[in-house]
Amino acid sequence: MTADAAPAPMAPVPYRVTGWRAETADTVTLTLEPVGASIAEPVPGQFTMMYAFGIGEVPISVSRIGPGPVLEQTVRAVGAVTRAVCGTKPGQVIGLRGPFGAGWGPETARGRDLVIAAGGIGLAPLRPVVLRALSERDAFGRVTVLIGIRTPADLLFAGELDAWRSRGARVEVTVDRPAPGWTGHVGLITTLVGSVDVDPARATAFVCGPEVMMRVTAEALIGLGMGAADVRVSLERNMRCGLGWCGHCQLGPLLICRDGPVVPYGHAVPLMTVREL
Numbered sequence: 001m002t003a004d005a006a007p008a009p010m011a012p013v014p015y016r017v018t019g020w021r022a023e024t025a026d027t028v029t030l031t032l033e034p035v036g037a038s039i040a041e042p043v044p045g046q047f048t049m050m051y052a053f054g055i056g057e058v059p060i061s062v063s064r065i066g067p068g069p070v071l072e073q074t075v076r077a078v079g080a081v082t083r084a085v086c087g088t089k090p091g092q093v094i095g096l097r098g099p100f101g102a103g104w105g106p107e108t109a110r111g112r113d114l115v116i117a118a119g120g121i122g123l124a125p126l127r128p129v130v131l132r133a134l135s136e137r138d139a140f141g142r143v144t145v146l147i148g149i150r151t152p153a154d155l156l157f158a159g160e161l162d163a164w165r166s167r168g169a170r171v172e173v174t175v176d177r178p179a180p181g182w183t184g185h186v187g188l189i190t191t192l193v194g195s196v197d198v199d200p201a202r203a204t205a206f207v208c209g210p211e212v213m214m215r216v217t218a219e220a221l222i223g224l225g226m227g228a229a230d231v232r233v234s235l236e237r238n239m240r241c242g243l244g245w246c247g248h249c250q251l252g253p254l255l256i257c258r259d260g261p262v263v264p265y266g267h268a269v270p271l272m273t274v275r276e277l
Helices: 080-086 120-135 158-166 211-223 265-272
Strands: 013-024 027-034 047-052 056-065 071-076 093-100 113-119 143-149 169-175 203-208 231-234 262-264
Touching: 013 071, 027 080, 027 093, 047 071, 047 080, 056 080, 056 093, 056 120, 071 080, 071 120, 113 120, 113 211, 120 143, 120 169, 120 203, 158 169, 203 211, 211 231, 211 265, 231 265, 262 265
Parallel strands: 113 143, 113 203, 143 169, 203 231
Antiparallel strands: 013 027, 013 093, 027 071, 047 056, 047 093, 056 071, 231 262
């Protein structure tokens, strides 16, 4: 493949691991650079299909975009493919396909207050929104980041949060089970929503995490006066092709890899509340 050739949609593009950082006991962030040709530049909220050669591929959201064609992807080891991806070291090569899906669209929220609410590893696909908002700080109103995790040891990007605060974001973290020495919030992420300082009429929310967490957080934000169309959530289903061809990711009328993963909450709630859909 030449550097100018467009990759076939089902053909993995080789990327070399140039950085490896442990986030938690089972989650790592990989820095990836193209060996030759690169995939198209993702937008915040899109995902790639990450391919461990000889094992398989798995959909993973992009957790940092750039500089240039460099990407970061944050992966939790939960199965054979993700364990293999997490086990790669600098110098080794994996494959990427994509980017796929609809993004968060932070550019459509310029001039508005932002609420970025993450549950667990849901902070990874939201990190590009945070970084975009902070890199263009004057383009947005108040920026609030709410993070809910099981224990302090499950916190992603812990070394970055103070930098986010220093650049103008309010960052609050709550845990389900505190550890010795924890002095922060304890409880569900919804306990933080009531203290959010936003103008509901001019605020946009980005919410990612387990479906129950997204639903209760979205409802709490709507309870503050935000419109359902201004709350965006990221749906997760069994995505295999990434192109809307195979149908494995179908959720009602949506093919999540093509029509999502990011959708307005008003579109998502009728589907999220149907058992076993």
